[in-house]
Amino acid sequence: DADVTQTPRNRITKTGKRIMLECSQTKGHDRMYWYRQDPGLGLRLIYYSFDVKDINKGEISDGYSVSRQAQAKFSLSLESAIPNQTALYFCATSESSGGRDTQYFGPGTRLTVL
Amino acid sequence: AQSVTQLDSHVSVSEGTPVLLRCNYSSSYSPSLFWYVQHPNKGLQLLLKYTSAATLVKGINGFEAEFKKSETSFHLTKPSAHMSDAAEYFCVVSSTGGSYIPTFGRGTSLIVHP
Numbered sequence: 072d073a074d075v076t077q078t079p080r081n082r083i084t085k086t087g088k089r090i091m092l093e094c095s096q097t098k099g100h101d102r103m104y105w106y107r108q109d110p111g112l113g114l115r116l117i118y119y120s121f122d123v124k125d126i127n128k129g130e131i132s133d134g135y136s137v138s139r140q141a142q143a144k145f146s147l148s149l150e151s152a153i154p155n156q157t158a159l160y161f162c163a164t165s166e167s168s169g170g171r172d173t174q175y176f177g178p179g180t181r182l183t184v185l
Numbered sequence: 186a187q188s189v190t191q192l193d194s195h196v197s198v199s200e201g202t203p204v205l206l207r208c209n210y211s212s213s214y215s216p217s218l219f220w221y222v223q224h225p226n227k228g229l230q231l232l233l234k235y236t237s238a239a240t241l242v243k244g245i246n247g248f249e250a251e252f253k254k255s256e257t258s259f260h261l262t263k264p265s266a267h268m269s270d271a272a273e274y275f276c277v278v279s280s281t282g283g284s285y286i287p288t289f290g291r292g293t294s295l296i297v298h299p
Contacts, residue, residue, distance in 0.1 A: 113291040176228035
């Protein structure tokens with residue numbers, strides 16, 4: 072079984088709908104991240120969490136919110152989806168090693184907002 | 186502050202010829218540097234990383250990279266390209282001071298011709 076899983080893998084929704092993307096990990100890592108990938112822009116950080124009680128905004132958090140339900144679960148919500156949130160979303164985890172962390176990525180969720 | 190620049194958005198090579206993917210970085214602290222690979226419709230996977238040990242780092246699938254502090258570079262090389270190397274490659278910098286949050290480059294698409 073994969074160490075980092077994301078559900079759903081694909082989602083098509085309409086403008087204004089609320090969407091939740093879920094991430095689970097079995098690696099036992101404290102740190103979890105949500106990124107979006109757009110062609111030519113690389114991966115941009117939406118939110119990150121260093122432990123269950125520590126959640127931080129990334130560079131593009133507007134329009135998104137997160138919930139860290141447990142060490143193993145980190146969910147991303149779009150309260151009112153808009154078309155420019157159409158993208159590939161990745162969850163990642165890492166250990167805490169002072170900036171030397173290797174990140175482990177889920178397979179991604181492809182979200183289309185019509 | 187930290188940033189990373191991948192100097193080529195696309196690199197095209199013939200199978201069996203050398204690969205060079207270029208990455209320059211800036212960091213206010215001692216950096217950790219990573220290369221990740223993303224095959225089509227897949228998540229990202231670590232190729233190799235530099236964390237202040239040997240400056241020449243060997244990774245998976247015959248790839249290696251050299252950390253050059255004087256040139257603030259971390260270029261990725263492979264002596265002989267294989268068709269299976271066709272993928273998107275991301276250079277990432279993470280500082281060992283500050284927030285330890287990784288910063289991604291915009292990616293380089295490697296195209297391998299038969």
